[in-house]
Amino acid sequence: MPLPSPESTIRNREFTGVAVLGATGSIGESAMEVARHLGNRISVKGLSAHSQLDRLVELAREFRPDWIVATDIETANKFRWPDLPGTELLIGSQGLQQGVVGDGIDTVLAAIVGIAGLQSTLAALGAGKNVALANKETLVAAGPIVMAAARNSGASIIPIDSEHNAIFQCIQAGQAGYLSKVILTASGGPFRNWTIEQMENALPEQALNHPNWDMGRKISIDSATMMNKALEIIEARWLFDLVAGQIEVVVHPQSVVHSMVEFADGSVLAQLSPPDMRLPIQYALLYPERIPGPANRMNFSKALSLEFSPPDHSRFPALKLGLRVAEQGGTAGAVFNAANEVAVEAFLKQEIGFNDIVRAVGEVVAQHPFQSSPDLDQIVAIDQWAREETNKWILD
Ligand code: NDP
Numbered sequence: 001m002p003l004p005s006p007e008s009t010i011r012n013r014e015f016t017g018v019a020v021l022g023a024t025g026s027i028g029e030s031a032m033e034v035a036r037h038l039g040n041r042i043s044v045k046g047l048s049a050h051s052q053l054d055r056l057v058e059l060a061r062e063f064r065p066d067w068i069v070a071t072d073i074e075t076a077n078k079f080r081w082p083d084l085p086g087t088e089l090l091i092g093s094q095g096l097q098q099g100v101v102g103d104g105i106d107t108v109l110a111a112i113v114g115i116a117g118l119q120s121t122l123a124a125l126g127a128g129k130n131v132a133l134a135n136k137e138t139l140v141a142a143g144p145i146v147m148a149a150a151r152n153s154g155a156s157i158i159p160i161d162s163e164h165n166a167i168f169q170c171i172q173a174g175q176a177g178y179l180s181k182v183i184l185t186a187s188g189g190p191f192r193n194w195t196i197e198q199m200e201n202a203l204p205e206q207a208l209n210h211p212n213w214d215m216g217r218k219i220s221i222d223s224a225t226m227m228n229k230a231l232e233i234i235e236a237r238w239l240f241d242l243v244a245g246q247i248e249v250v251v252h253p254q255s256v257v258h259s260m261v262e263f264a265d266g267s268v269l270a271q272l273s274p275p276d277m278r279l280p281i282q283y284a285l286l287y288p289e290r291i292p293g294p295a296n297r298m299n300f301s302k303a304l305s306l307e308f309s310p311p312d313h314s315r316f317p318a319l320k321l322g323l324r325v326a327e328q329g330g331t332a333g334a335v336f337n338a339a340n341e342v343a344v345e346a347f348l349k350q351e352i353g354f355n356d357i358v359r360a361v362g363e364v365v366a367q368h369p370f371q372s373s374p375d376l377d378q379i380v381a382i383d384q385w386a387r388e389e390t391n392k393w394i395l396d
Pocket residue numbers: 021022023024025026027028048049050051052053071110111112113114116117134135136137160161162213214215216217218219277
C-alpha cells in the first residue's frame with residue numbers, strides 16, 4: 001500500500017506553505033477558515049479562482065499570497081484588477097501550472113471541481129509538492145497516472161474527501177499490510193427514501209438540498225444520484241491500491257462515521273467526527289501532526305444514534321456502475337467522469353431528468369472504445385470523446 005509514512009512527510013518546520021486551488025469554492029473557503037484559525041502555522045502562498053474574482057481579491061488582501069491565478073482567461077481579462085502589492089497575478093491553466101511549482105510551497109490543496117483540476121495536480125506532484133486532494137475527479141479519470149507521478153517524485157497525496165481521509169486515518173492506526181477491505185459510508189443524500197418515480201421528476205433545487213453537507217453544486221448532485229459514492233469507489237481503488245471486491249458501501253444517514261476499514265482478523269476501525277470538512281482539510285495540511293483546530297467536535301453528553309444499512313441498488317444504480325468501472329480501470333474512469341460532468345450540467349439546466357444522469361453515463365461507458373493502459377494524451381482524448389457522446393445522448 002503506497003501510503004506516505006509520517007517520517008517521509010516534510011512537516012517539522014515552523015509553517016507549511018500552502019497553495020489553495022479553487023479557493024472560492026466550498027472546500028476552498030473551508031480551507032481558508034482552517035488557515036485563518038491556525039494563524040502562522042499555515043502560510044498561504046498561492047490562491048486560484050475561476051469566476052469569483054472579487055472574492056479572490058478579498059482573499060488575496062487578507063492572506064497576501066505570493067501569487068493568485070484567475071483560471072478563466074476571458075473573465076480575468078475583463079476584470080478591473082486592483083493593485084495587490086507583493087502578489088503576482090497569473091492567468092489561465094498555464095498560470096496554475098506555473099504557480100504550483102513555485103518556491104515556498106510545500107502542499108498544494110487541490111479543490112478545483114472536475115477534470116479541470118487534473119493538470120495542476122500533476123504539475124504539483126511532478127515538482128515533488130505534496131497534494132492535499134479534494135478533487136476526486138482527477139483520480140477517477142487518471143488514477144494510475146496521478147499515483148505514478150507521486151511515486152516518481154516522492155510526493156505524498158493525502159485525501160481530503162472525508163471517506164478517504166477517514167480510511168487513511170484508520171490505516172495509520174492499524175497495519176496496512178493486514179487490510180482486508182474498506183467500507184465507505186454514504187449519507188444516502190436528499191433522495192435516500194424517495195421512489196424511482198419520485199426521482200424521475202426531481203428538480204435541481206430538490207437535488208441540491210443535501211441533508212448533512214453544504215457543498216458545491218456538482219458534488220451535491222453527485223450525492224443525490226449516489227454518483228459521488230461511485231466516484232469515491234474508484235477514487236479509493238487507486239488511492240489505496242485496492243481491487244473493487246475490497247470496497248463496500250454502507251448507508252449511514254448521520255454522516256458521523258466517515259468510513260471504516262476491516263483488517264484480516266475481522267477487526268473494524270472507524271473514524272468519527274461531526275460532518276465538518278475543516279477536520280479532514282486540517283489533517284491533510286498538517287499530517288501527521290494533530291493540533292486543536294476550528295472543526296466541530298463530537299458531543300457524547302447528548303444521546304446519539306448511528307444507523308447503518310445496505311444500499312438499495314435498484315434505486316441507486318450508480319453504485320454498481322462505479323464498482324464495474326473500478327474493476328475495469330483503463331479508460332473507463334475517464335469516460336465515467338466526463339459523461340457524469342456533462343450529464344450533471346444538463347440536469348442543472350433541466351435539459352434531462354434526474355434519473356437520466358446515471359442512464360447517460362452507463363450508456364456512454366458501455367459504448368466507449370476501451371483501452372487498458374492509457375497515457376495522459378489518451379485520457380484527454382477519451383474525456384473529450386465522452387463529452388461529445390454524452391451531449392449527443394442528451395439531444396436524442
Ligand atoms: P465548488 O463548486 O464549491 O468550488 C469549485 C472551485 O473550483 C471554485 O473555486 C471555482 O472557482 C473553481 N473552478 C470551477 N471551475 C473551474 C475550472 N474550469 N478551472 C479552474 N477552477 C475552477 O466545489 P466544491 O468545493 O464543493 O468541490 C471541489 C472539489 O472537492 C470537487 O472535486 C468535489 O468533488 C471535492 N469534494 C468536495 C466536498 C465538499 O464538501 N464540498 C467534499 C469532498 C470532496 P469560482 O467559484 O471562482 O468559479
